[in-house]
Amino acid sequence: MLEVLGLTAQATEVYQAMLDHPAHGVDELSAHCGLSPAEVHSALDELGRRALVRASADRPGQVRAVSPEIGLADMLAEQEAELAARQAQLAASKAAVTRLVADRAEHRASHGERLLGMDAIVGRLERMARETTIEALGCQPGVQRPEDLAVGKVTDAEILGRGVSIRSLFQDSTRNQPHVFTYAHWLLSNGGEVRTAATLPSRMVIVDRRQALVPIDPDDNRKGALHVTEPGILAALLDLFEQAWNTAVPLGTTAPGDPATGLSNTERELLRLLGGGLTDDAAGQRLGISSRTVGRHMASIMERLNAASRFEAGIKAAQRGWI
Template identity: 25%
Template sequence: MDATSAGPWAGTGLDPLSGRVLEFLVGHPAADAGAVAEAVGVPADEAGRALRTLEDELLAIRIAGRPTRWRAGPPRSSLGSLLARRRSELAQAELYMEQLHEVYRSVSGPHAPHLVEVLERAEEVAARYGHLLKASRREVLHLAKPPYVTGTETAYGDGRDRQDGRERAAGETAVHDGVRLRSVYDTEGFTDEMSLETALRGTAGGGELRLSSGLPVKLVVFDRTTALLPVDSDQPSAGSLVIHAPALVAVLVALFEGLWERAVPMSLESRQDWPVPRQAREADIDERTREILHLMATGMKDDAIARVLGVSRRTVQKHVSEAGTALGARTRFQIALLAAERGWLEQCPSPAESVART
């Protein structure tokens, strides 16, 4: 038996030491407190307290004499009685939980909290997200689209959270091993450093990523039983809804699956599924293309880049298209990421410097 943790005793209410003492007594006809202490490796007074605990639970029997000796009761009957008491206590606790829930429902307003919860504050959303993520055991489905902000919004995407620009400790809000994480990111979300890093973290543990354009809503579905989505996708600070209603969750799952089927699969870890021609490894690009790619990677649209550089929108698109062909990239996100990998964005002039050149 495992003597280093609570092991099988966690559900009985016994502390680990009492469990170890009982395991020793079961294998010995009788023993005094000193022998028990030596066997389990604790001081005699601690062994004595454990023996008295077992006596109170009717699991150990005191044998009169000097010194006092102890033996275990028949495990099937003595432990059976203890487990029966624990089951009765749990049943009473469940009944009390239901009573408390009825009180909660009666004072929580008219919005039927058993079907939909309304979270108005950012800290409420972050806490609820973390709780739902930790409770997930099978699958997490995720739609991510801009605008992205620090704090709660990153929680909508990668199995992690940020507060004030700092990541939480690893594992604090991460999905459990064995939980399948599938994410669809809006292509417009892959134009700034935060969204790129968020996607990388989300897939680092084996999560699956696909890209699509024009996602209708931000969404996370946990184990196909609960969904989290913002009240207003364009205003992340407006709060979020937690959906429990089975019919509504089923509709949101169907929405996700439809978008997933039409989205483009993507791997961010190896990127081996992105064809990279030989010339992309050997060729260089001119300074104008480098400037355009740099501005594109910061999140600027073609029209904005054209205005900054004093060129036409067609010129911007031509440079971007040529860079994509050289890199073998299919999307703007691939172009930006592969350009960074090739070092094409290093030592690039700032937007102000680019304007000064024109």
């Protein structure tokens, strides 16, 4: 079960055996775990690198298992710090891309083209799909319209049939939208990859790392799009997508809650957005959920904090390091 923390199955088995039988040496661990002495030594080396074993004071030349309360807590803290660093990098990249795309959208150049209206956007997407030979990346925040997914499914089926890989990002809220869930599982069953996250960057489609579509107006992607082929903008968009992808959760698995606070990713992000001054409607739009759902999340958080008001909940959440 410790494989989720990055330990191999053999290291996990040896660690658990050491906790249950502190006096066991290599030979006893080998017999107990059904591993060769060399495999036990390899597992001990791995546990040592993870600071889960230390030199024994009672048995010179041997090691003892560090208690899970200390060793595993340190590993969790390390992973949380890495995740926080990636999220901070994602936020900085998002801001940089937003500024860059906004600047480029102000004037037409040989490497960029403004497409106004859904017909122009759909036409360009069809053209990009015909031209793709390697991969298609899609970031699709917010509520998805069934008719848009139906059109996209036809295109996706065609390019998947040509061996093109597809990676799609949706928001966690889409797990509760039956038509999106059905489409996502269809994509998975046909070789595509799907992940979800509480919040996502702006909508984007990137094909073969050579061309991309981004909305002219992030608040209304149906107004129009900017077709981008400039290497500098593409590199920034790709970096933003990959960072979002690496922090998202594969469809079919459950997003882990914060072990220290019990908050889900959506709840933590909601606290951050409301703490930043957004209204329920604005925060819900960023998370792809209704203001009523925002209210239910906040009621649950207030109950856990034993807070009588949102103001009190904000203070207590800050005191506990939740935001």
